[in-house]
Structure formats: structure tokens, C-alpha cells
Amino acid sequence: MIPNSHWAIFTDNNSKKGPLIERLMEGKFPEELAFLTNKEGALFSKITLEEFIDEEEKHDRKIITLDTDQRLSTMSSGEQKKALLQYLLHIKPGFLILDNPFDNLDQESQISLRKSLEEVASHTPIIQLLSRKTDLLPFCDISLFLERSQLKPYNTHQEATKTQGQHLVHFKGQIPVPYRSNEQQEPILIQCKNISVSYGDKKILNNINWTIKLGEFWQLKGRNGSGKSTLLSMITGDNHKGYGQELYLFGKRKGSGESVWDIKKNIGYYTPAMTDNFSGLHTSLNMIISGMNDSIGLYLRATENQIALAKEWLLILNLWHLRDVNFAELTRGQQRLIMTARAMVKHPPLLILDEPTAGLDDESATLFIALVNKIAEESKTAIVFVSHRTEPGLKPTYTYELSATPNGSVGHII
Numbered sequence: 050m051i052p053n054s055h056w057a058i059f060t061d062n063n064s065k066k067g068p069l070i071e072r073l074m075e076g077k078f079p080e081e082l083a084f085l086t087n088k089e090g091a092l093f094s095k096i097t098l099e100e101f102i103d104e105e106e107k108h109d110r111k112i113i114t115l116d117t118d119q120r121l122s123t124m125s126s127g128e129q130k131k132a133l134l135q136y137l138l139h140i141k142p143g144f145l146i147l148d149n150p151f152d153n154l155d156q157e158s159q160i161s162l163r164k165s166l167e168e169v170a171s172h173t174p175i176i177q178l179l180s181r182k183t184d185l186l187p188f189c190d191i192s193l194f195l196e197r198s199q200l201k202p203y204n205t206h207q208e209a210t211k212t213q214g215q216h217l218v219h220f221k222g223q224i225p226v227p228y229r230s231n232e233q234q235e236p237i238l239i240q241c242k243n244i245s246v247s248y249g250d251k252k253i254l255n256n257i258n259w260t261i262k263l264g265e266f267w268q269l270k271g272r273n274g275s276g277k278s279t280l281l282s283m284i285t286g287d288n289h290k291g292y293g294q295e296l297y298l299f300g301k302r303k304g305s306g307e308s309v310w311d312i313k314k315n316i317g318y319y320t321p322a323m324t325d326n327f328s329g330l331h332t333s334l335n336m337i338i339s340g341m342n343d344s345i346g347l348y349l350r351a352t353e354n355q356i357a358l359a360k361e362w363l364l365i366l367n368l369w370h371l372r373d374v375n376f377a378e379l380t381r382g383q384q385r386l387i388m389t390a391r392a393m394v395k396h397p398p399l400l401i402l403d404e405p406t407a408g409l410d411d412e413s414a415t416l417f418i419a420l421v422n423k424i425a426e427e428s429k430t431a432i433v434f435v436s437h438r439t440e441p442g443l444k445p446t447y448t449y450e451l452s453a454t455p456n457g458s459v460g461h462i463i
């Protein structure tokens with residue numbers, strides 16, 4: 050069958066994407082998509098992946114990775130996406146919904162996914178939901194915009210793909226001072242000396258040498274599965290494979306009697322998975338205050354100092370008017386600014402941001418990147434920013450790149 054057409058639905062951070070996906074999957078189509086009636090769709094999305102991971106973890110039922118013993122949850126995000134696409138194509142759906150398909154994929158995998166989708170498009174109608182304009186698939190001939198819950202047509206293709214241009218972002222004033230004055234910090238934060246990691250016979254990291262010093266701004270890059278998350282888990286003290294190796298975290302050798310808390314107190318960490326499905330009832334103001342108490346949800350009466358500092362952060366972010374709004378009600382872009390402020394309230398020696406712009410629209414991503422640059426300029430906090438996208442405007446001082454070899458990935462400084 051030759052599909053009637055393929056659709057691009059642009060979303061921004063105010064779009065009610067979840068309910069739209071639900072309606073489409075239930076076969077409730079808007080007029081424009083009525084030609085899909087009675088067809089069974091498949092969804093290529095993080096939500097679908099989470100369901101398969103859940104099924105495997107809770108019921109020990111493997112569905113999309115029958116060809117390997119490795120658990121889906123331990124695969125890299127790129128490997129998970131590839132397995133999902135293969136599975137979905139195998140079941141030959143009547144139509145395919147792609148929810149930000151290129152997020153978390155490395156450049157080569159994006160190119161190969163584009164090619165596979167071109168082939169799929171020759172026999173299966175595709176609906177692409179996208180928040181970054183450069184992600185548009187060229188065969189999508191009809192473009193709509195999801196304004197909150199309403200689908201609106203674009204008049205022309207140019208209108209759909211027009212980017213706003215890099216507008217300058219102005220934050221009012223400097224980032225606030227740390228919650229408590231920091232203890233004297235050694236200039237060298239992290240030292241990896243010839244660090245190697247394997248899982249069974251599978252070699253992941255090979256003789257990694259990487260030193261992170263106070264105030265440095267790093268981007269960590271590498272293809273899907275090259276070991277970025279594994280390396281981060283060594284730095285955050287979460288990977289037991291660090292024991293017995295020459296790994297120095299904040300002045301102490303790993304395994305020299307340090308507690309996990311000794312390591313964690315030095316690190317601010319944010320990855321979108323922490324909040325994407327967050328439904329707790331906390332105001333924006335309290336979310337920032339919770340960063341001073343290192344807990345979300347634990348009820349502690351905020352001191353006047355804490356409230357004043359949280360206010361300063363919200364003012365800088367232009368979000369003070371939303372102080373009493375429930376965090377879950379904010380747009381994704383606003384949530385990520387707040388979570389970054391939360392991770393920064395103490396000016397930890399090290400701030401790790403793991404794919405922090407995934408799922409953001411262009412405007413929110415620009416704002417987020419501007420905040421990260423500002424933190425790099427105005428604080429002593431070292432930053433490690435992990436991303437596959439080349440974010441326009443991001444100004445890291447160094448890039449550490451992992452390149453796969455048969456003996457595990459080796460690292461280079463660029």
C-alpha cells in the first residue's frame with residue numbers, strides 16, 4: 050500500500066502531547082487523519098520503551114531483545130531505541146507514530162534511522178511528533194502545530210520550518226551565591242588513571258585517563274554505547290567497578306573508606322529522567338529549597354535565608370511569578386531551569402548534566418544552554434555536559450570524546 054501522506058506535528062513545551070498520542074493510539078483521529086481509521090498504530094517513544102523495560106523487570110518477560118541475554122534496562126539509550134524500532138517494524142503496524150525519534154541518538158545513528166524511516170515511509174504512514182525543527186523528516190508533506198491540545202495547520206512548509214534565529218537571552222543579574230560557603234576545595238576534582246571497565250567478555254572502557262579540575266567546562270561525547278554513562282557512574286561513585294582502580298574522586302582514592310555521601314555531596318546532577326514523569330506536589334519555590342536540604346518531599350520548614358535564596362534564583366530565571374505553581378504544572382523548559390538551579394544552589398564543585406536538552410523545543414533549549422554558559426562563567430563549579438546534539442551556543446572549554454575499539458572505548462581530549 051502506498052500511504053496517502055506523512056505528517057509532521059510540531060510541538061512546543063506547552064503542547065499536550067501525551068493526550069494526543071493516547072487518542073491516536075486509541076484510533077480517535079482528527080479529521081485530517083481519518084484515512085487511518087481501522088488501522089492499528091505503533092508508537093516509537095520513550096514511553097513504549099519504559100513499558101517494555103517494566104515488563105522485563107517485573108515479569109521477567111523479554112519482548113524486544115530476544116536475541117541477547119542482556120537486560121533491556123542495562124542497554125545504552127541508543128541501543129534501546131534501535132531494538133525498539135526493529136521490533137516495531139517487525140510487527141508491521143498500520144501506521145507509525147515517532148515521538149522525537151532522534152533524541153539520544155548519535156549522529157551516525159540519526160543518519161541510519163533517517164534512511165530506515167525513508168524505506169518504512171514507502172509502505173507505512175508516518176506521524177512524526179517533533180520539538181526541534183531540524184529533526185523534520187523530509188518526506189513529511191503535511192505539517193501541523195499542536196497548540197496546547199489543538200492541532201493547527203501551518204500555511205506553508207516554510208512557516209513550519211522557520212527557526213526563530215539565535216536571539217540573545219538576558220538573565221537579570223548574576224547567579225546567586227552558594228547556600229553555604231564551600232569548604233576549601235582541592236583544584237583537582239576527578240582523576241581517572243588508566244581506568245578500564247568490562248561486563249563479562251564485553252569491554253566497555255579501555256585505559257581512560259581524564260582529569261577534571263575546578264572551574265572547567267567539559268562536554269562528554271561519544272557514539273551510542275561508547276560508555277559515557279558507564280564513565281559517569283564511575284565519577285559519581287555508583288559503579289562498583291571503580292574499586293581497585295586508580296580512580297580519585299574529590300581527593301580520595303575510590304575504595305579508601307569514603308562513603309557514597311562523601312562523593313555525592315560534591316556533585317549536582319540532573320538528567321531529564323529525574324523529572325519527566327514527576328508528579329509530586331511541590332511548588333517551584335520548594336523544589337529549589339529542597340536542593341538545600343538534599344531531599345524532595347521531606348517536610349522541613351524552610352528558613353528565611355533559604356526562601357530568600359530560592360527567590361533570587363527564581364528572579365534570575367524570570368520564574369518568580371510561578372513560585373507557587375506546582376512543579377508538575379510547569380512546562381518542560383521551566384522544569385529544567387528549576388532543576389538546574391536546584392542542582393546549583395550549593396555551588397557544588399561538580400555539576401553533571403546528562404542529555405539535559407532532550408525533548409526540549411528550540412526556544413527552551415536556547416534558554417537552557419544560556420543558563421549553563423552563565424553558570425560556567427560566574428561560578429567555580431566544573432561542568433560535565435553530555436549530549437549528542439551539537440547545541441548552538443554551548444561554550445564548553447574542552448571536549449572529552451570516547452571512541453569505540455574492539456578492546457573498549459578509548460578517550461581523547463579535543
Ligand SMILES: Nc1ncnc2c1ncn2[C@@H]1O[C@H](COP(=O)(O)OP(=O)(O)OP(=O)(O)O)[C@@H](O)[C@H]1O
Nearest residue numbers: 123124125126127128248273274275276277278279
Ligand atoms: N550491566 C551491564 N551488562 C552488560 N552490558 C552493559 C551493562 N551496562 C552497560 N552495558 C553496556 O555497556 C555499553 C556502554 O553503555 P553506556 O550506557 O555507558 O553507553 P553510552 O555511551 O552512555 O550510550 P548512549 O549514548 O546510547 O546513552 C553498552 O554497550 C551497554 O550495553
